[in-house]
Amino acid sequence: MTVAISRREFLKVSAALGGGLVLEFSFPVASAAAGAASATEVNAWIVIHPDDRVVVRIARSEMGQGTYTALAQLVAEELDCDWTKVSAEFASPNEHIKRNRIWGSMSTGGSQGVRSSQDYVRKAGASAREMLIMAAAARWKVPASACTVENGVISHEPTKRKLRYGQVATEAAKLAPPREVKLRDPKDWKIAGKSLRRLDIPDKVLGKPVFGVDVTLPGMLHASIAQCPVFGGKVKRIDASVAEKMRGVKKVVREENFVAVVADSWWRANEALKKMPIDWDVGGNGNASNETITAMLREGLGDPKLPQARKLGDTDAAFAAATKVIEAEYQSPYLNHATMEPQTCTAWLKPEGFLEVWTSTQNAEASMAAAAEAAGLPLEKVEVHKMMLGGGFGRRGGPQDFVAQGVAIAKAMPGVPLKMMWSREEDMQHGFYRPASIVHMKAGLDAKGNVIAMQTRIACPSILKVLLPQALNQGGIDFTAVRSFSDMPYTVPNQQVDYAMRNGHVPVGFWRAPGQQNAFYRECFIDELAVAAGKDPIEYRLAMLKADDKNRLVLEAAAKAASWGTSLPPGVHRGVAIADGFGSFTAMVAEVSVSAKGDLKVRRIVVAIDSGHVVNPDTCRAQAEGNVVFGLGSILYQENNVKDGRIVESNFHNFRLPRIDEMPKVETVLVPTGGFWGGHGEPAILPLAPAVCNAIFAATGKRIRALPLTHHDLRRA
Amino acid sequence: MQELTVNGRIVAIDVEPEMPLLWVLRDHLNLTGTKYACGISVCGTCTVLVNGEAVRSCMLPVASVLGKKVVTIEGLSKDGLHRIQKAWIEHQVPQCGFCQTGMIMSAAALLAKNPNPSDADIDATITNLCRCGTYARVRKAIHALAEAPATSATAQRG
Numbered sequence: 116m117t118v119a120i121s122r123r124e125f126l127k128v129s130a131a132l133g134g135g136l137v138l139e140f141s142f143p144v145a146s147a148a149a150g151a152a153s154a155t156e157v158n159a160w161i162v163i164h165p166d167d168r169v170v171v172r173i174a175r176s177e178m179g180q181g182t183y184t185a186l187a188q189l190v191a192e193e194l195d196c197d198w199t200k201v202s203a204e205f206a207s208p209n210e211h212i213k214r215n216r217i218w219g220s221m222s223t224g225g226s227q228g229v230r231s232s233q234d235y236v237r238k239a240g241a242s243a244r245e246m247l248i249m250a251a252a253a254r255w256k257v258p259a260s261a262c263t264v265e266n267g268v269i270s271h272e273p274t275k276r277k278l279r280y281g282q283v284a285t286e287a288a289k290l291a292p293p294r295e296v297k298l299r300d301p302k303d304w305k306i307a308g309k310s311l312r313r314l315d316i317p318d319k320v321l322g323k324p325v326f327g328v329d330v331t332l333p334g335m336l337h338a339s340i341a342q343c344p345v346f347g348g349k350v351k352r353i354d355a356s357v358a359e360k361m362r363g364v365k366k367v368v369r370e371e372n373f374v375a376v377v378a379d380s381w382w383r384a385n386e387a388l389k390k391m392p393i394d395w396d397v398g399g400n401g402n403a404s405n406e407t408i409t410a411m412l413r414e415g416l417g418d419p420k421l422p423q424a425r426k427l428g429d430t431d432a433a434f435a436a437a438t439k440v441i442e443a444e445y446q447s448p449y450l451n452h453a454t455m456e457p458q459t460c461t462a463w464l465k466p467e468g469f470l471e472v473w474t475s476t477q478n479a480e481a482s483m484a485a486a487a488e489a490a491g492l493p494l495e496k497v498e499v500h501k502m503m504l505g506g507g508f509g510r511r512g513g514p515q516d517f518v519a520q521g522v523a524i525a526k527a528m529p530g531v532p533l534k535m536m537w538s539r540e541e542d543m544q545h546g547f548y549r550p551a552s553i554v555h556m557k558a559g560l561d562a563k564g565n566v567i568a569m570q571t572r573i574a575c576p577s578i579l580k581v582l583l584p585q586a587l588n589q590g591g592i593d594f595t596a597v598r599s600f601s602d603m604p605y606t607v608p609n610q611q612v613d614y615a616m617r618n619g620h621v622p623v624g625f626w627r628a629p630g631q632q633n634a635f636y637r638e639c640f641i642d643e644l645a646v647a648a649g650k651d652p653i654e655y656r657l658a659m660l661k662a663d664d665k666n667r668l669v670l671e672a673a674a675k676a677a678s679w680g681t682s683l684p685p686g687v688h689r690g691v692a693i694a695d696g697f698g699s700f701t702a703m704v705a706e707v708s709v710s711a712k713g714d715l716k717v718r719r720i721v722v723a724i725d726s727g728h729v730v731n732p733d734t735c736r737a738q739a740e741g742n743v744v745f746g747l748g749s750i751l752y753q754e755n756n757v758k759d760g761r762i763v764e765s766n767f768h769n770f771r772l773p774r775i776d777e778m779p780k781v782e783t784v785l786v787p788t789g790g791f792w793g794g795h796g797e798p799a800i801l802p803l804a805p806a807v808c809n810a811i812f813a814a815t816g817k818r819i820r821a822l823p824l825t826h827h828d829l830r831r832a
Numbered sequence: 833m834q835e836l837t838v839n840g841r842i843v844a845i846d847v848e849p850e851m852p853l854l855w856v857l858r859d860h861l862n863l864t865g866t867k868y869a870c871g872i873s874v875c876g877t878c879t880v881l882v883n884g885e886a887v888r889s890c891m892l893p894v895a896s897v898l899g900k901k902v903v904t905i906e907g908l909s910k911d912g913l914h915r916i917q918k919a920w921i922e923h924q925v926p927q928c929g930f931c932q933t934g935m936i937m938s939a940a941a942l943l944a945k946n947p948n949p950s951d952a953d954i955d956a957t958i959t960n961l962c963r964c965g966t967y968a969r970v971r972k973a974i975h976a977l978a979e980a981p982a983t984s985a986t987a988q989r990g
Contacts, residue, residue, distance in 0.1 A: 178928050179926070179927030179928030179929065179964045180927070181927075312921065312924060313924060313926075315926075315929070316920070316921055316924060316925075316926050316929070317921060319926045319929030319932055319933075320913075320917040320920045320921060320925075320926060320929075320932060320933075320936060321865070321905070321906075321913075321917065322864075322865020322866070322904070322905030322906055322933040323865070324864045324865075325929070326867075326929075326930060328864070328867070328868070329864040331862055331864065337859060362848065379859075380851075380855055380858075380859035380860060381855060381858070381859055381868075382851055382852060382854075382855035382859065383851075453963060454928075454930075454963065455867075455869045455875070455877060455928065455930040455931050455961070455962070455963045455964075456867070456869070456928075456930045457868070457869070503928070503929065504928060505867070505869075505928050505929075505930030506928045506930060506963050506964065507928075508963075536868075538871060539869060539870045539871055539872075733924055734924075737924065737927055737965075737966075737969070740965045740966075740967075740968055740969075741927055741964045741965035741966075742965070743965060744962070744963075744964070744965030744967065745963065745964075745965060766870055766871075766872055766874065767869075767870045767872070767874040767875050767961060768872060768874055772875075772961045772962075772963060773967075774955075774959055774960075774961065774967075775954065775955060775958050775959070775960075775967040775970060775971065776955035778965070778967035778968055778971075780968070781968060
């Protein structure tokens with residue numbers, strides 16, 4: 116079909132100050148392909164222009180992880196087109212609904228972007244390629260099987276005729292897609308599997324308006340909001356008299372659980388908001404604190420009737436027979452995602468009863484649902500324009516609180532485009548936090564130091580309970596709370612994992628690699644056992660991994676790349692950890708030093724990852740680097756404390772992020788073994804905390820059982 | 833009305849003198865390449881050049897920059913792509929990219945003063961926060977920019 120120009124609104128914003136030129140910016144969400152009358156949609160994923168430019172539609176979100184480019188590579192690989200002519204655009208969520216969810220999942224989390232859409236996007240590319248060949252063959256009146264294709268050019272060798280994709284796209288689009296297509300063997304890839312440059316970077320280095328907060332619309336107003344500092348609280352009383360008179364202020368919007376000021380600039384809105392007295396009904400949680408939350412988790416650990424996430428063999432008998440029993444308790448605090456771009460939503464309730472939303476979302480369908488519900492409109496009357504995310508890390512997926520709020524404010528001012536953005540303080544104190552948890556581990560060793568029994572009790576709030584209750588298993592077990600234990604690869608014959616779901620009032624959410632704190636607990640505890648057994652931590656682990664376990668390969672690869680066992684400069688010490696998750700297998704060696712004053716320097720991280728296949732090696736390395744920095748902050752100093760029912764930390768001065776001088780050297784060893792598709796967005800954070808903390812033990816003899824390190828004195832005793 | 837010089841142009845604005853430069857740029861002049869992330873001058877996403885110095889614009893009253901030359905990411909290059917932006921593409925620096933415009937402006941100020949910065953110089957001046965973890969590539973790109981003239985000089989000598 117030929118796409119009509121009017122199908123989607125083409126939004127233009129001009130700025131008169133771009134280096135003396137008048138610049139016209141087109142939003143990437145606005146379909147450049149669909150905007151040109153002559154472009155042809157060959158199938159839902161692929162639009163081809165007469166000049167052979169190919170636009171690949173991307174259903175997943177781009178938050179820095181590189182999926183936008185990797186998926187385009189997979190489509191282009193099968194399409195067999197000229198990569199230099201490929202661009203990408205986000206698929207329209209409104210069209211998605213109208214076309215019966217034709218683009219599959221639009222959710223972007225769990226390192227799923229590539230691995231769980233690779234099959235259908237590759238088939239879309241292959242299917243379009245076959246249709247283009249069929250169209251050329253029909254024009255030449257030759258069998259399609261007599262034609263070949265390469266780089267977007269179809270050839271009929273016997274007659275030396277050639278046609279470009281752009282010349283046959285319109286005819287191809289009219290053909291029925293083939294019933295079956297054969298996908299290329301990854302070993303034959305020419306576009307996928309290569310470190311091609313990312314499609315999103317040029318606009319990003321130019322500062323083009325690609326993010327949710329950059330949206331600018333004619334007559335647009337700005338909103339800043341305040342929510343009850345105590346989670347679950349409501350607005351009791353406001354005094355808007357001063358705020359309403361402040362310069363630029365257009366309206367004060369009061370909802371059940373937040374107050375918004377709308378003004379002609381965000382700063383004016385926020386200044387007025389800060390001057391508005393608001394009384395909150397804090398509900399029943401005004402006395403919650405670190406202490407009450409710890410008490411809640413401890414009560415869970417002591418519960419005699421906990422559901423079991425794993426039960427192997429007879430742990431009681433094995434503990435009775437053990438030569439040595441070792442126990443340890445570990446814990447972690449709540450953590451905010453702290454995306455650099457605060458939560459934001461721009462909404463425009465149009466007079467004709469159509470709602471347009473622009474937002475940085477990890478889940479456009481969830482955004483559609485939240486927007487439709489808040490506006491009281493059917494999904495068909497809603498469009499969500501997907502913007503680039505200024506970081507996601509799990510914050511912008513399940514919870515669509517920011518979309519519901521943005522639409523609620525726009526509803527109070529129908530016909531006016533309204534951009535809502537949270538202040539950093541609001542963002543820090545109204546997150547969906549990485550759960551705080553306490554875990555008690557107990558292991559029984561035989562005379563040779565082998566682990567014959569392990570019992571783990573986990574007290575942790577459930578992410579799924581609120582955000583995805585259908586994903587809880589029958590026993591009420593949240594897999595994100597028990598991971599790394601319920602699926603522990605070590606061949607310990609007797610295992611028991613008990614889960615105490617204890618949900619406080621602090622909202623919890625999917626923080627990069629949900630459940631990653633369990634890898635910290637498990638892999639540090641294994642290190643404790645190796646020390647008790649007097650064994651090398653890598654040998655100790657290898658002895659507990661089956662011969663065909665993919666964890667072995669990455670562990671051996673990391674050990675080799677890090678020259679495990681060789682001498683290090685004075686004062687430098689190593690630690691190791693493994694973890695599998697998000698479809699991939701990961702092992703890491705950390706090198707650290709600790710000064711006489713107790714200051715830690717993480718010097719070098721060697722990480723080996725087996726993700727089966729690798730679509731863009733450079734992006735995968737970038738994700739490993741990103742996971743290291745993201746995890747490092749949580750090791751060094753990040754925590755969200757609770758006092759008087761609210762989060763204590765408010766901004767980056769008391770929730771620090773690592774700076775460039777804290778960045779260790781990261782060496783990523785990609786060891787794809789083929790045959791499966793693993794993710795890269797999260798796996799490398801899993802072994803980071805245990806590898807670093809095991810290295811700290813090697814350096815200082817101090818065992819870190821609770822993070823962050825600000826609570827520990829690392830000076831040698 | 834006040835007059836502000838941005839990206840080589842004089843523009844008339846009518847705002848409170850205490851309004852931070854960031855918001856004048858973003859909401860009144862539609863220059864959204866400069867970002868807000870903390871509002872307390874900690875993170876550096878709002879970095880712009882004022883008379884060639886990298887400054888954090890989120891707490892900087894606009895009144896304090898009247899008569900000075902403000903350059904934003906939109907005005908960094910006169911011809912499309914500044915060499916720093918080219919290096920950022922070459923080394924595939926950005927991930928989400930949100931902090932990168934501020935990062936680039938900090939790098940521009942550093943390299944203008946110190947064409948061949950050491951690691952310590954970079955540590956001391958590129959104090960912008962990045963949540964995605966682009967630091968190693970930022971460092972590599974800055975070093976590559978420093979090395980470029982030296983390499984061509986060597987070639988000429990050869």
